Amino acid sequence: MPPLLELADAALHLDGCDAVEVALSRSDSALTRFADSRVHQNVARVDGEARVRVVVDGSRIGVAVTSELEPGAIRRTAEQARAIARARPPDPRYAGMPAGGQSYSSAGRDDEETARYCADERASAVADMLAQLPEGVLGAGYVQCGRVERAIANSLGLAGSHAGTSAGASILASGEDSTGHAEASGTSVSALDFHRLGARASAKVALGRHPRDIAPGTWAVVLEPGATEVLAQFLDYLAFGGKDFNDGSSALTGRLGEQVCSEQVTIIDDPLSPLLAGVPFDAEGTPKRRLPLIERGIARGVGHDRSTAAVAGTTSTGHALPPPNPYGPVPAHIVMAPGGASLDDLVAGCERGLYVTRFHYTNVVHPLHTTITGMTRDGTFLIEGGHIVCGVHNLRFTQSILGALSHVEAVGDRVQVASDAFFGATAAPAVRLAHFAFTSATAH
Amino acid sequence: MDLGEQAEVGLQSIRGLPGVEYADVRAVREEFESVDVRDARVEGVSRETTRGVGIRVLVDGAWGFSATSVSDPASIDGAARRAHDIARASGRVRSGDRVVLDDTPPAQGGYVTPYERDPLEVPLSEKIDLLLAAAAAAREVAGLSWVEVSTDAWRRGSVFRSTDGARVDQTVVQVGGGLAAYAVGGGEVQRRSYPNSFRGQFVTGGWESVLALDLPGHAFEHAREAVLLLDAPDLPFREDAVLLLGSSQLALQVHESIGHATELDRIMGMERAFAGTSFVKVSDRGSLRYGSPLVSVTADATTPGAMGTFGFDDEGVPAHSSPIIADGTLVGFLSNRETASVLGERSNGTARADSWGTIPLVRMNNVSLHPGPDPDAGLTDLVADTADGVLLLTNRSWSIDDRRDNFQFGCEVAYEVRGGQRGRLYRNGTYAGRCLDFWRSCDALGGRGDWTVWGVPNCGKGQPGQVARVAHGAPTGRFRATVGVH
DSSP states (O other): OOOHHHHHHHHHTOTTOSEEEEEEEEEEEEEEEEETTEEEEEEEEEEEEEEEEEEETTTEEEEEEESOOSHHHHHHHHHHHHHHHHHSOOOTTOOOOOOSOOOOOOOSOOOHHHHHOOHHHHHHHHHHHHTTSOTTOEEEEEEEEEEEEEEEEETTSOEEEEEEEEEEEEEEEEOSSOEEEEEEEESOGGGOOHHHHHHHHHHHHHHTSSOBOOOOEEEEEEEOHHHHHHHHHHHHHHHSBHHHHHHTOSTTTTOTTSBOSOTTOOEEEOTTOTTSOOOSBOTTOOBOOOEEEEETTEEOOOBOOHHHHHHHTSOOOSOOOSSSOTTOOOOOEEEEOOOSBOHHHHHHTOSEEEEEEEEEEEEEEETTTTEEEEEEEEEEEEEETTEEEEEBOOEEEEEEHHHHGGGEEEEEEEEEEEEETTTEEEEEEEEEEEEEEEEEEOOO | OOHHHHHHHHHHHHHTSTTEEEEEEEEEEEEEEEEEEETTEEEEEEEEEEEEEEEEEEETTEEEEEEESOOSHHHHHHHHHHHHHHHHHHTTSOOSOOOOOOOOOOOEEEEEOOOSSOTTTSOHHHHHHHHHHHHHHHTTSTTOOEEEEEEEEEEEEEEEEETTOOEEEEEEEEEEEEEEEEEEETTEEEEEEESSTTTOEEEESOHHHHHHTOHHHHHHHHHHHHHHHHTSOBOOOEEEEEEEEOHHHHHHHHIIIIIGGGBHHHHTTTTTTTTOOOSOOGGGTTTOBOSOTTOOEEEETTOTTBTTOOSBOTTSOBOOEEEEEETTEEOOOBOOHHHHHHTTSOOOSOEEOSSTTSOOEEOOSBEEEOOOSOTTOOHHHHHHTOSEEEEEEEEEEEEEOTTSOEEEEEEEEEEEEETTEEEEEEBSEEEEEEHHHHHHTOOEEOOGGGOEEEEEEEEEETTTTEEEEEEEEEOOEEEEEEESOO
16 A cells, blocks of 8 residues: 555645645454343454535635545545536635744654554453453443544645554443443553453442432532533633634633632643553644643633635634534543542542443533533442442433533543544543532433 | 455355354445535545444354454454454353343345435535525524535445345445534523534435435525624523424434334344443333323335435345334334344344444334324424423434433524413523433324424444434424423
């Protein structure tokens, strides 16, 4: 296979264009899925994409995309993009393409073992997790791995390429009347402890047996990293996008420099973090860098692409998404900084509260208030006197994220990575919050 | 090679491997075009083409699947061998049961979506002019912050071949459009959408369907309401309120609390770890009182013009129309060949994959709530018949638990209903409840003239994640639920 960057040449020299940009990707991914302690879905996919953006007459822009990574197809795609550009009006918000000579940092990891991890190895990993479950407890979840090559080039001389791997696993253990969940993600399979994941999910099933009903209301909570990540991801969606910020529809519009939550909260976008499967450039070829979003509770920044940055009177922060992108830039490598408390410390410091493993099907209720709603699932427990005393039936929460993060009592000392297709990769610690609003309950 | 030749290469490759009990090959080419306008500016235009071959194989009662976008014979042969290796690996982790497929006869046939104007052949300038005209109409409203207008179109050509002898060629064309008017101020972001939120209304058909929406003709009134919402009070909290839901919101309620809840793969635990299971059990069929006697629901892949309409599903099963709820009682499920076989039945044709690169899952087609008995009853009549309640229109957000029971929805607009009249406007309206309580409380539905099939182009499910384009018919309905947030 030719290097991806070489394929860009098929489009870069198209006649009659002011500028041409080609973003390429080539991926090989696989996912083994299991339920009722058997592998029931097991898939692999080799895919490719050439996304060509063409500019004519100064600011008429066309975008065309093909999955065929072959010079003739890429050339035809560029011609299609040019035809689109010629048929549409100019875009006064077009902010140009970056010039050549960009310098890119290293990001993510290209791990050979992960790239070669085969179906037999994934089956062994599943078996390892399932082996931790006692008789009568069934397991469901997945083991995933993949490698993606990316390249970007434009007719101004910009060129960059990158390859990175990712891996992840989860297990949901289901007993007679309780469930337990554990998950891990990273840049290599060697970082995944399948044995530990299975054991952790199994322990929660045992701990949660004979769950009690619990009254909705405002509770202190200990959130595992998988639950904290949901708060961080939705805050990203509601607050950290440059287009929403410019429109006045971001929760941080007009609030940069203000204390928006507890001093114990620091959130950055860190595409260069070794924890995350990052890429060193964005969809326009702008180099990615670490961007503080909230530092010790003070709002510091939002993510911009070239277009939203021009409107805001600043420069791109390297958060462009693939064009055309009517939704604007969004940071996709959110890292919430750890604190100093172990998970046991977080529980021990809670006199009466709820312990939450994960949230389910969360959605926005009020964007500017950062209010979201969702359910707990797969490991929700009552804490009394600094100890987990029993499992409880699941609850619906309806809660402002910034409100919750304004009452942080302690932050966990370890971050866990979650990979989410919509929000990108996120890393967050466990937290203990003084107030969290639960608005209804279930019977499971 | 064309799609048929690619599929034949894949079929011959997989047939030649040892121990193959069953295999199918899908060669797919899909084109997608989107146009986005914001105010007087064209914000984005793109055209995407993706194609590839997916090969699914059953070896010793276990599944393997591999797909490739590289369509030369060697790559397709490589995908077949990889699928075979994966199936053998799957067989290493099993809890006893082997996958057995139902006895659906191998289909041979074709299908093409009927349309007047291919939406992917309409000149770009015509689309842009329509969207800009709608945006201009909305911008006549003082106080409007901005308006977004969009149109999307897909054309998917697929060839299906199986070792059983199934041969299906199909082209499905889908199209849609809509607008969303925004007003920002006083700590609020308010939106009114037409004809539905999340990019509008979607159907199978041609460009004529988008023109029929008359986006410019509806832009002003929706923009005006978005601005009015800024000064409206929040919907007050109230338990056990009488709730009137507009057709498009009720369609999403069907989607979340009936469609997903009756997917047989969910019920059998196959989605347990991610999207969850269902409160519905296999043994509930024929006995579970799901709703009031007014509530009947059918999964119908033959509904003319609906977004979830097709000729064959992605296992080659011909389109079905299957009752799911009859007069309030659960009578059926959505199934594929694997899950139907567990019940000793045949699939009702709802196995769908979102691309050549993914496996078919049990997915909705057009899962529709039947209209009420009075064909002339509509929103106005239901309001007139309501002494004290709340009317909620157009979805803004949705959330439901991992058993499809405890739900909470947000809507763009709410109105007080008092003495049979639509009254005060409220903003930030939500309602919440439990699935069976909600459907059993249904005491009025609009009739045939009030009934619309709403396209839902963003239904997520599965790992790796897939996005299905489905639809739901629904009229206006009346229920009881908790409204507002305490």
